Amino acid sequence: KAGVTQTPRYLIKTRGQQVTLSCSPISGHRSVSWYQQTPGQGLQFLFEYFSETQRNKGNFPGRFSGRQFSNSRSEMNVSTLELGDSALYLCASSLPSNTDTQYFGPGTRLTVL
Amino acid sequence: GENVEQHPSTLSVQEGDSAVIKCTYSDSASNYFPWYKQELGKRPQLIIDIRSNVGEKKDQRIAVTLNKTAKHFSLHITETQPEDSAVYFCAASDRNNAGNMLTFGGGTRLMVKP
Numbered sequence: 001k002a003g004v005t006q007t008p009r010y011l012i013k014t015r016g017q018q019v020t021l022s023c024s025p026i027s028g029h030r031s032v033s034w035y036q037q038t039p040g041q042g043l044q045f046l047f048e049y050f051s052e053t054q055r056n057k058g059n060f061p062g063r064f065s066g067r068q069f070s071n072s073r074s075e076m077n078v079s080t081l082e083l084g085d086s087a088l089y090l091c092a093s094s095l096p097s098n099t100d101t102q103y104f105g106p107g108t109r110l111t112v113l
Numbered sequence: 114g115e116n117v118e119q120h121p122s123t124l125s126v127q128e129g130d131s132a133v134i135k136c137t138y139s140d141s142a143s144n145y146f147p148w149y150k151q152e153l154g155k156r157p158q159l160i161i162d163i164r165s166n167v168g169e170k171k172d173q174r175i176a177v178t179l180n181k182t183a184k185h186f187s188l189h190i191t192e193t194q195p196e197d198s199a200v201y202f203c204a205a206s207d208r209n210n211a212g213n214m215l216t217f218g219g220g221t222r223l224m225v226k227p
Contacts, residue, residue, distance in 0.1 A: 031212065031213050033213050033214065033215070035215075035217075042202075042217055042218075042219045042220055043157075043202060043204075043215075043217040043220075044217075045214050045215060045216065048212045048213050048214055050212055050213075055212035055213075056212045056213070056214040058214070059114075090156065090157070092213075094213050096212070096213075097213075098144070098145060098206045098207065098212060098213055098214070099144065099145040099164055099206065100213065101147065101159055101162065102147070102159075102213060102215060103159070104149075104156040104157045104158070105156060106155070106156045107156060
C-alpha cells in the first residue's frame with residue numbers, strides 16, 4: 001500500500017497570508033489527524049477527522065481549521081499567518097479506534113516570514 | 114487533559130550498550146502507548162506500541178514496559194547501533210476519547226557513539 005502523502009512539502013508565506021495543506025491517507029484509512037511539530041513545543045495535536053467530521057480538536061486558535069472529503073483526503077487551513085506558525089505540519093492516518101496505529105506522512109514545512 | 118513527560122531529553126550511549134527512555138502520563142484512562150522514532154528530516158515511524166492490558170512487549174532489540182499503577186512506561190533498546198541514533202517520542206491515547214488523539218512526550222535525542 002502507498003503511504004501517507006502530503007503536499008506541498010515546503011511552503012514559504014508572509015505574515016497575514018493564509019495557507020492550505022493537503023494530506024492523502026493510506027487506502028482504507030478513514031481517520032486523519034494533524035499535528036504541529038516545533039522545536040519548542042514538540043508534537044502537538046491539532047485535530048482529527050473521521051468520515052468527514054471533526055472528531056477531536058486540540059488547543060489551537062480558530063485560525064487553524066480543517067476538513068475531510070468523501071475519499072478521506074484531508075486539508076488543513078491556517079488563516080492570518082503569524083511568525084509562530086512556522087513549523088512542520090504532520091498528518092497521520094489510521095483505522096478508527098484510538099488503539100490503532102497512526103502512520104505519519106512526511107510533513108509540510110511551513111515558513112512564515 | 115492528558116500530559117506526558119519524557120526523560121531524559123538527550124541520551125548518549127556507546128555502541129553495544131543499552132538505552133532506556135522513560136515516560137509518565139497523567140490520565141489513568143489512557144490505554145494505548147506507542148513509541149515513534151524520528152530520524153533527521155524524516156517522518157515519525159512507529160517502532161513499538163503497548164496496550165494497557167499488557168505489561169511488557171518485546172520486538173527483537175526493542176522492548177516496552179508499562180506500569181499502570183504508577184502511570185509510567187519505558188522503552189528499552191539493547192545492543193544499540195549507530196543507526197539507532199534518532200529522536201524518540203512516547204505518546205499516550207485516551208480510551209474515553211472516541212477518536213485518535215495522541216499526546217506526545219517532549220522527545221529524547223539518542224546518540225549512539227561507534
